[in-house]
Every structure is written in structure tokens, then in C-alpha cells.
Amino acid sequence: MKRVLITGGKGFLMSRTTKTYQDQWEILSLDRTQLDITDHEAVSQTFESFQPTHVIHAAAIAMTQVCEDHPDLAYRVNTEAAEHIAKECKKHGAKLLFFSTEQVFNGNKEAGPYTVDTVPVPDTVYGQTKYAAEKAIQTIEADAVILRLSWLFGLPERNLPNGYTLFWDVFSAALRHQPTQASPNEFRGVTCAYDLIDQFDSIFALPAGIYHFGSENTMSRYETARLILKEINISEAIIDETILCASEKFKDHPRDLRLDYTQTKIAGISILPTEESIRKELAAFHYSL
Numbered sequence: 001m002k003r004v005l006i007t008g009g010k011g012f013l014m015s016r017t018t019k020t021y022q023d024q025w026e027i028l029s030l031d032r033t034q035l036d037i038t039d040h041e042a043v044s045q046t047f048e049s050f051q052p053t054h055v056i057h058a059a060a061i062a063m064t065q066v067c068e069d070h071p072d073l074a075y076r077v078n079t080e081a082a083e084h085i086a087k088e089c090k091k092h093g094a095k096l097l098f099f100s101t102e103q104v105f106n107g108n109k110e111a112g113p114y115t116v117d118t119v120p121v122p123d124t125v126y127g128q129t130k131y132a133a134e135k136a137i138q139t140i141e142a143d144a145v146i147l148r149l150s151w152l153f154g155l156p157e158r159n160l161p162n163g164y165t166l167f168w169d170v171f172s173a174a175l176r177h178q179p180t181q182a183s184p185n186e187f188r189g190v191t192c193a194y195d196l197i198d199q200f201d202s203i204f205a206l207p208a209g210i211y212h213f214g215s216e217n218t219m220s221r222y223e224t225a226r227l228i229l230k231e232i233n234i235s236e237a238i239i240d241e242t243i244l245c246a247s248e249k250f251k252d253h254p255r256d257l258r259l260d261y262t263q264t265k266i267a268g269i270s271i272l273p274t275e276e277s278i279r280k281e282l283a284a285f286h287y288s289l
């Protein structure tokens, strides 16, 4: 049985992962109060005592604005701690799964979809600290799968955090009768977290390297937001009132952060397009109005 050390255990993605695999893996899932990953000595002690065969390093400061406001902290958490964890993985022969982000491309002049060979030009602290972590992990030559994720969503679950997702943004806007804005000039993959979580055993088996994971999405953020409400049978009139078209946003420079998944699919990982991912998740929750 895999012995899996999870950091960021109470976050959006790892809380769902811990729940999903609790009977399949031997898991040590730690949140920030149990293991502050900037405490390198505590991290080393955790490796020594648990002796993981696999590590999912998900702890991060993942909010772009928090990283901008606290760049030193973001560097310590997102870069230095990841580097130390990669060193410990190498020392203990553990396979590492590290989450990077589409945001490493947010300063690239050319539009997506970006391949794994595109050189990232991150222009936010979040993107820069994640890209620096990627490079540090590769320099160490840890047995690491670095997964650049597009935007994940999940439906609300009991006692689990919702995260900041497009789904919850538009869903709560409709519930509260408070419109939300979405740009027709922004393009990103939008993917159900479980499309990823359900494949972690296959992802662990990938050779070390950088991979992209998310959904192909031909729709803009505006169109994707509308689709979510349409799929839960919200009327066109209410959708019009709820999703406001922010047509000026990114008008001169469309924001296209989409990733190219060719190499990930070739490696045997299946990826649903955004439309199917949304429909599958709603069906899994037997959601209908």
C-alpha cells in the first residue's frame, strides 16, 4: 500500500483527495497547524517518522493577491518549502507530485494554448514563485511529477472548503441575486477537481517531468459561466441578469491561459473537455432542478 504524505491537507483539493483515498492509501494528511512547511526541520522530521513512499505537495499560498501583498512569505511557502520537500523526497526515495499552475504563463505575450515546451513568463508573484519551485525541483532531480493545473472546481461538500471556483462564483451569484461579471475575452480550462483526483494513481506512475492538466475549453469565461447556470436549468432570463458580460475586460489583449494537454494524454491520462466535466460533476451529485 502506498504511504502518502499530503501537505495542505485541509485545502480545497487535498481535503477531497484525503477523503477519496482514505481506504486505499496509508495517508498522513497535514494542514498548516499540524505542519508549517516553512519549518524545514519539522518537515524533515515528518519524513523521518512517516517514511512516505509518495508525497503530494499541495500546500501553497494560492491566492494571487495574497502573494502580491506578501511576496517574501509567498517565496518561502511556494518556492523554498517546495525545494526542501523535493530534497527530502530524493533522500527518502519518495515519488513527489507537485502542483504548479497555468499562471506561470500569465506574462507570456503569445496566446495559449501553451505546451510544456513554451517558456513561461510569469508576471505575478504567484506565477513567479511557482515557476521558481518547478525549476528548483528539476535541479534537484527528484523523482517528481510537476503538474501545471488549470482552474479547478468542485461542488460544495459537507465540512470541506469550497475554494474560489467559477462554479461557486456563478452559483452563489444566482442564489443571492447579485450579478457577477465574466469576460468574453478570457479563456481558461475549467475542470472538475475529481477528474484529477480520480487519476492520482496513474499520475504517480508517470515518469518525472512537467505535465499539463485541465480541460480543453473553447468557451470564454462568460460562455462557461452561462453554461454552468444553464446546466442547472436556470432560465435564460435569470442567466442574463446574473452573468454580466464584461466585454471591455481584456478587450485589447485577450487573456488566453489555456494549456495544451497533448503530452499528458499521450502518457495515458484522460482529460474531459470543460462542458463534459461540468455535466459529469452535476450528474454525480444527481443535481437537477
Ligand SMILES: NC(=O)c1ccc[n+]([C@@H]2O[C@H](COP(=O)([O-])OP(=O)(O)OC[C@H]3O[C@@H](n4cnc5c(N)ncnc54)[C@H](OP(=O)(O)O)[C@@H]3O)[C@@H](O)[C@H]2O)c1
Pocket: 007, 008, 009, 010, 011, 012, 013, 014, 031, 032, 033, 035, 036, 037, 038, 057, 058, 059, 060, 061, 062, 063, 077, 099, 100, 101, 102, 148, 149, 150, 151, 152, 153, 161, 163
Ligand atoms: N484550485 C485550483 O484551481 C488550482 C489551480 C492551479 C494550481 N493549484 C495548486 O494546487 C494546490 C492546491 O490548491 P487548492 O485549490 O487546494 O488550494 P488551497 O485550498 O488554498 O489549499 C492550499 C493549502 O495550503 C495551506 N498552506 C498555506 N501556507 C502553508 C504553510 N506555510 N504550511 C502548510 N500549509 C500551508 C493552506 O492552509 P491555510 O488555508 O490554513 O493557510 C491551504 O489549506 C496549490 O499548490 C495550488 O497552487 C490549484
